[in-house]
Amino acid sequence: DPRSGGLKRSSGGNVHAIVAETWAEVRDDGNTQVDWMIASYESGSKSDITVVAKGNGGASACADALPELEPAFGGCRMSNGRFSGFYYCPEACSAMKKGRASMHKNGVLNVLEGRDGEIKMAPGFNE
Numbered sequence: 001d002p003r004s005g006g007l008k009r010s011s012g013g014n015v016h017a018i019v020a021e022t023w024a025e026v027r028d029d030g031n032t033q034v035d036w037m038i039a040s041y042e043s044g045s046k047s048d049i050t051v052v053a054k055g056n057g058g059a060s061a062c063a064d065a066l067p068e069l070e071p072a073f074g075g076c077r078m079s080n081g082r083f084s085g086f087y088y089c090p091e092a093c094s095a096m097k098k099g100r101a102s103m104h105k106n107g108v109l110n111v112l113e114g115r116d117g118e119i120k121m122a123p124g125f126n127e
Contacts, residue, residue, distance in 0.1 A: 013104030015039075015111050016050045023112045025054070026077055036062035036076035039108060046100060049073070049108055059084075063125035069093060071101030073108040075115050079127050085109045086121035 025034040037054040041047075052072070053065045062076045069092055075085040087105045089098050109115070119125070 013107040014048045015108050016048065018051050019049065019108065020111050020113070022051045022054050023075060026075060027083060027114055032056065036065075036074065038062065038065055038067070038072050038074040040067055040070045040072045047104070049104065058127070059119070059121070060126050063121060063123055066090075066121065066123055071097055072121075073101075073105065074121070075109075075112045076119075078119075082117065083112075083115045084117045084119045085112045085115040086119050088121045 019037075019039050022034070022037045022039075025031050026037055028034075033056055034054050035056045035058060038052050039049050040052045042050050052067065055061055055065065059076045059078060062074065066072055066088055068090060071087070071089040071093055073085070073087050075083060078084055087101070087109065089101055093101075109118070
């Protein structure tokens with residue numbers, strides 16, 4: 001049916017279950033060890049997305065842990081108790097990686113259930 005908006009295609013990204021599991025740790029009020037997480041591509045992969053870092057210390061600690069050359073996706077518990085997601089792509093990242101990551105962004109952020117916004121994460125970010 002032409003009114004359906006056309007053919008829906010997968011983004012092609014393979015988000016590993018560990019991403020959702022780690023996000024559940026971030027959202028767990030009883031877990032004070034993890035309040036942020038960063039996901040990116042597995043080494044050597046163009047489509048497999050897994051957790052590359054997690055920890056506590058809020059959004060600024062998350063910003064300090066961003067990869068220097070790879071696109072990243074993730075989320076953190078903000079100081080107001082809300083949960084925000086992000087997509088970060090460093091300037092040094094190649095155009096091909098930037099394009100691929102932008103296609104995978106929604107697939108990754110949709111796994112982060114309960115997030116209520118998106119922040120512009122970058123090195124040096126502070127709330």
